Amino acid sequence: MSESHSPFDQFIVKPIVNLSLSGYDISFTNSSLFMTLSIFSLALFFTIATWNASLVPTRLQSLAEILYEFIEDTMLESAGPESRKYFPIIFTIFLFVIICNLFGMIPYGFAVTSHIIVTFVMAIIIFMSVTIIAIAKHGAKFFSFFLPEGTPWWLAPLMIVIELFAYLSRPVSLSIRLAANMIAGHVLLKVLGGFVVMLGLVWGFIPIPLIMTITAFEIFVAMLQAYIFTILTCVYLGDALQLH
Amino acid sequence: MNSLDELTKKIESHTNTKKTKRTEKKAFTVSLELFAGVSVGSFIGYHFDKYLNCSPIFLIICLFLGAAGSFLNIYRSIEKQER
Numbered sequence: 001m002s003e004s005h006s007p008f009d010q011f012i013v014k015p016i017v018n019l020s021l022s023g024y025d026i027s028f029t030n031s032s033l034f035m036t037l038s039i040f041s042l043a044l045f046f047t048i049a050t051w052n053a054s055l056v057p058t059r060l061q062s063l064a065e066i067l068y069e070f071i072e073d074t075m076l077e078s079a080g081p082e083s084r085k086y087f088p089i090i091f092t093i094f095l096f097v098i099i100c101n102l103f104g105m106i107p108y109g110f111a112v113t114s115h116i117i118v119t120f121v122m123a124i125i126i127f128m129s130v131t132i133i134a135i136a137k138h139g140a141k142f143f144s145f146f147l148p149e150g151t152p153w154w155l156a157p158l159m160i161v162i163e164l165f166a167y168l169s170r171p172v173s174l175s176i177r178l179a180a181n182m183i184a185g186h187v188l189l190k191v192l193g194g195f196v197v198m199l200g201l202v203w204g205f206i207p208i209p210l211i212m213t214i215t216a217f218e219i220f221v222a223m224l225q226a227y228i229f230t231i232l233t234c235v236y237l238g239d240a241l242q243l244h
Numbered sequence: 245m246n247s248l249d250e251l252t253k254k255i256e257s258h259t260n261t262k263k264t265k266r267t268e269k270k271a272f273t274v275s276l277e278l279f280a281g282v283s284v285g286s287f288i289g290y291h292f293d294k295y296l297n298c299s300p301i302f303l304i305i306c307l308f309l310g311a312a313g314s315f316l317n318i319y320r321s322i323e324k325q326e327r
Contacts, residue, residue, distance in 0.1 A: 159325035164304075165285055165313030173317070180276070 007190035011114055011183070031118070034110045038099040067095075074231055079238035086133075086237060093122065094230040101182060101222030105215070113225075114182040116175060123171035126233050134240035145243050174232055181225045185218040270325060277317045285310015 015027035023115040049064035057065055071091050075083055083090075097113060104111025112118050134142045147156060192214060195207040289306030293299050 108248055161309055162312045162316060165281060165288075165310045166316045167313075169277070169280040169284040169310065169317065172284050173276050175278060190327070193312055 004098060005194070007187045007194070010110070010186060010190060013115075029109045031115065033111055034103050034112050035100070038096065038103050038112070041101050041194035042095055069232065074227075075234045075237075078231055078234040080241060082241045083234070083237050089129075090233060090237070093126070093233060094226055097122075097178065097229050098223060098226035101226055102185065102219070104182065105219055105222055111182050111186055113178055114186060116179045119178045120171065122229075123175040126174070126236065127171040130236050130240045133237070134243070137241065138243060144242065145239070170236065174229065178225050178229050181221055185214075185221055189214060189218065273321055274318050276281065277314045277321065278311070279314075281310045281312075281314020281317060283303065283310075285313065 013031050015029050016033060016077045017028040019026050019028060045060075049060040052058075053061060068091065071094050072087060075087060075090050077084075084244055100112040100118075103109050104114065140240070146160045146167070148159065148163070151159050182197045191212065192207050192211045196211070199206060248320070285306045286303060288310070289303035292302035292306065296302070
């Protein structure tokens with residue numbers, strides 16, 4: 001009984017359609033299913049919201065506009081006015097993360113962002129593109145980013161290496177922050193759900209108010225983590241554009 | 245006058261609760277940065293060693309450099325939050 005009811009069972013990636021391409025396993029899994037679902041629901045939402053775009057917005061249209069303006073304000077505040085060019089990718093990242101987090105909160109859903117590989121790929125794409133943007137914009141001056149101002153000359157070689165390691169650890173901490181928060185919330189919910197079963201019919205109602213509270217809190221965390229992921233991306237972009 | 249003092253105290257107590265919440269988040273950030281820095285350092289060190297065939301030397305050096313880098317990140321993030 002206990003071997004099939006681990007709180008981590010919800011994160012198992014199961015293939016739905018088995019496919020393979022020249023020896024590689026490219027099966028359509030429940031993870032891919034939920035990614036596709038979230039992308040399509042986002043596209044559907046924005047298509048419906050802006051179908052009959054008018055100056056006086058309808059409810060759906062104003063929801064879309066509020067989302068857009070919120071992220072735009074956040075980005076301009078933390079990355080400066082130069083970052084306006086890169087708004088599409090920032091907005092896309094925010095929408096993808098938030099919709100994946102929220103799809104994970106649906107019962108029997110699958111939280112795509114609870115897998116480190118998914119968040120790490122997003123983080124590494126952000127990291128590499130930000131580095132390329134910085135090198136393209138500043139050229140060789142970019143490497144002065146690794147030498148903080150006012151470093152004595154005898155400390156400079158050590159400082160450059162330490163700064164390089166601090167820079168390289170950015171995508172790791174960015175991806176683990178999101179994945180760890182999602183894993184922690186889902187495991188907590190599953191464990192509390194297990195308490196209901198263990199307490200039986202008579203006392204089983206006791207954890208239910210707690211589960212309700214934690215569910216609401218997890219929905220809040222899902223949105224907050226998407227926002228934090230976005231704001232950190234903006235900060236990294238701002239660092240790349242301005243170099244300190 | 246009395247009610248004003250009470251109000252000030254109330255506001256102060258609420259600001260204090262907000263501060264403790266922020267401290268919690270800071271603690272998570274600190275542990276995360278430490279883990280990230282050390283893991284990146286040891287990963288790079290391990291692969292340097294594999295490439296150059298000089299087993300534990302670069303692993304040890306890069307582990308400490310990664311830890312130092314994570315301390316730098318922690319210092320920066322706390323400095324930013326204090327401001």
